[in-house]
Amino acid sequence: MMDIDFEELAIFVETLENTDFTHFLYEKGDVRIEVRRGGGDVPAMPASSPASASAPAAVVSDPPVPATAPAAAPASAAPSRVGAAPTEDDIVVAAPLLGTVYLAPKPGEARFVEVGATVAPESSLCIVEVMKLMNTVHAGTAGIVTAIHVTDGQLVEHGQPLFSIRADAAA
């Protein structure tokens, strides 16, 4: 059961490289393989992490591949987040349009917000760029940022979740 065909795994990862996935989870029996790339929304990753879609930064992360764990393994895979973990009650700020998301006003600058930041409705959260046209996304609500669901420089689709915010009342 611990048998992992590394050649097969390599093909797996190679195939995945040709797609734009950021998070891949495979479970069969008690084999569990999880692959992430692009830094996810782990705050420790530098903001300048690979933006280009073709960057084959197939980061294999926690737990280290090939991980075999009982299927009922605790969801330790969930990225660690500062402060309160997002819940279903949190308000999700979705991408108002398709484009490339930028979490900082300019490359190299500090991000608009980090997880745990307190925001007002008019606070800027990110920029969605469409053919060099910059569209600022505002929080739209007052509260605390509980999660950032996207990576700097990635393509976001219309309606894709960008941030979770715990509204003030609930905080």
Next chain:
Amino acid sequence: MTGHRVFVANRGEIAVRILDACARLGVETVLGASAADTDTLGARRADRTVVIGPARSTDSYLSIPTVVHAAIATGCTALHPGYGFLSEQPELARLCAENGIIFIGPTAEQLEALGDKLRARELAASLGVPLAHGGEADTLAEANALAEQIGYPVLIKAAHGGGGRGMKLVEAADELEHAWSVASSEAESAFGDGTVFLESYIRDAKHIEVQILGDAHGHRVHLGERECSVQRRYQKVIEEAPCAALSAENRRLLHESALRIADALDYVSLGTVEFLYDVDRERLSFLEVNPRVQVEHPVTEAVTGVDLVREQLLIAFGEPLSFEQADVTVSGHAIECRITAQDPDADFQPSPGRVTRWRPPATGGIRVDSHIYEGYLFPPYYDALMGKLIAFGADRAAAVEQVQRALDRFEIAGPRTNLPLLQAITAHPDFTANTVTTHWLEGMLKEAVHG
């Protein structure tokens, strides 16, 4: 065709058609879908689907920067615009070219030239292509003089219109002034350019069009003609290939004229040159060029055996045409019916909703191009086309029989459809006798109401 990835900037049946052609060439695909279209057959068939915007097409399918951005960000090398939406927008072709994306269609310059119907008309005239009498008039006085010269009735057309939009019929001189100013201001608001022109009106005509293909290496061929006379408000309802009403001599003139236009434009890609055919006078007159794949392309595929979308893709990738004019032969007869979610008994009101039954006929000689499946929720945001039924037979009579049988066996429930109307048309003696002209359907519908 490794190395290419095509962005499909369209929806509905044509998106499925393009995705299939790509799959058969081994070309990867990305479909740009609106938020209302993530459950479509196209979304299932594409290698990847990205949501480009909300249901409203101005913010999704009609947003040029969005589709180009999506194509670039998903690593696409080419973009197929389908028909309708942005397919004839020079700005899309230009933005693609600027960003190293192959626009699957003619160049921005060619789209611009063809989008101006007056310029296209002048081109046709300069090439000796048969044309309805008429031309440009800058003032009402000029228009009056021109109308007197060519004789009433005349048609006022918008230079930047097309597909029947921006047209006004003028029966007599006293109506001209009003029609002229209305047409001009309508054209200004609809197309951003108030330029209009006059043409002598042909009352009883068949709509005939020639399929052309040109590659980037200077080869151009035609693939015969289609007839699309069964129309309602300039929307085609039934199309067929070939046009059985043409004499051999007129057919030759038709094909030559289309090729002359293609040659003069150095046309690259798939296109259609449209004509009217005055049956009584046996006279052809040029209408316009459609620089894109057309809804009715399958009838040409059926009688020539050429996969037009495949050729269109290969041409865009820089391949030379794999055949010459001498290799093109037309055999048999094909008829296409456009099945729409419209209620013919309620003034063709759209009838969206859940498709609870969708059973295309399992019978010989039939092709169905559609994005519908049982359980699909037909959205209210876009056009009413559900699919196309294409019947093939050894000759026109056999194709008519085939299409009648197929329509009878087609089971659709949920939305109201035009199936009963299609059955009535294809069973009508005028249709079987092939005497239908472009105004026939409206007359038949009136009769059906009053008779």
